[in-house]
Amino acid sequence: MHSYALRVNTAVTLAIMVLAVLCSFVSLSDHFHASSPHVHLEVLSIDAFQRQKAGNDEVWLTLNISADFSSVFSWNTKQLFIFVAAEYVTPKNVVNQVSLWDAILVSKNHAKFSIKTRNKYSFVDQGNNLRGSDFNLTMYWHVMPLTGAMYTEKQVFSGFRLPTE
Amino acid sequence: MNWEGQKLVEELMQYLLLASALISFSTGFGFSSVKLMFLIYASGALLTLLITVPDWPFYNRRPLVWLDAKVAEASNSRLLKAKVAAQQKASKTMKK
Numbered sequence: 001m002h003s004y005a006l007r008v009n010t011a012v013t014l015a016i017m018v019l020a021v022l023c024s025f026v027s028l029s030d031h032f033h034a035s036s037p038h039v040h041l042e043v044l045s046i047d048a049f050q051r052q053k054a055g056n057d058e059v060w061l062t063l064n065i066s067a068d069f070s071s072v073f074s075w076n077t078k079q080l081f082i083f084v085a086a087e088y089v090t091p092k093n094v095v096n097q098v099s100l101w102d103a104i105l106v107s108k109n110h111a112k113f114s115i116k117t118r119n120k121y122s123f124v125d126q127g128n129n130l131r132g133s134d135f136n137l138t139m140y141w142h143v144m145p146l147t148g149a150m151y152t153e154k155q156v157f158s159g160f161r162l163p164t165e
Numbered sequence: 166m167n168w169e170g171q172k173l174v175e176e177l178m179q180y181l182l183l184a185s186a187l188i189s190f191s192t193g194f195g196f197s198s199v200k201l202m203f204l205i206y207a208s209g210a211l212l213t214l215l216i217t218v219p220d221w222p223f224y225n226r227r228p229l230v231w232l233d234a235k236v237a238e239a240s241n242s243r244l245l246k247a248k249v250a251a252q253q254k255a256s257k258t259m260k261k
Binding site: 001002004007008010011012014015018019021022025026029075076146147 | 166171174175178179182183186189190193194197198199202206210213214217218219220
């Protein structure tokens with residue numbers, strides 16, 4: 001501690017170490033944050049069902065998405081990335097997921113919404129397994145914190161059925 | 166900066182940083198703002214740098230008093246003798 005350079009070095013090193021500990025405590029505090037988001041997904045109508053030139057099934061539908069994610073925001077939440085995926089089972093593949101719609105929620109004040117929308121991204125199967133099949137709609141939300149690890153949660157809505165033609 | 170000052174500066178550095186960490190965490194948590202926590206901690210760290218880096222006069226309040234050259238020599242030779250004696254004693258006990 002006898003020279004300026006040594007004191008600067010020690011002070012800055014210690015300050016950064018304490019900052020790292022502080023950040024981990026902030027991240028730890030998120031474990032005590034209880035969230036109870038309300039999500040509701042429904043299919044209002046199947047608007048079109050077509051076979052693409054390549055032979056793949058494509059569906060256009062209108063969704064009603066209403067959700068209240070404001071309780072998910074803790075003091076350490078930067079933003080939420082939410083997306084709705086259609087999930088179904090085919091004889092060939094057990095897990096098929098197609099992302100239909102997504103959004104980024106940047107603040108607690110904009111975390112409550114209700115919209116009617118066409119699927120933002122096309123709902124296409126690799127083949128023609130969609131006709132008459134059951135599918136789930138799942139709301140996923142990725143919670144992106146300011147410090148710490150990102151985590152994902154989901155809520156599944158099942159029991160939707162596509163028409164046979 | 167003398168020995169006492171160096172001891173003081175090290176303690177001050179640790180306590181100031183720890184205190185700013187505690188204050189910033191509790192204030193940030195209270196106001197639910199991580200940004201506020203970072204701002205308070207950053208200002209605490211800057212204050213710590215300002216207090217600990219320059220050689221302020223209060224770090225030199227108890228200057229080191231140097232011994233007179235002759236006194237130092239005498240005490241050095243006494244120390245040297247004592248050290249040699251201790252080593253001899255140690256080697257004897259080792260032989261036993």
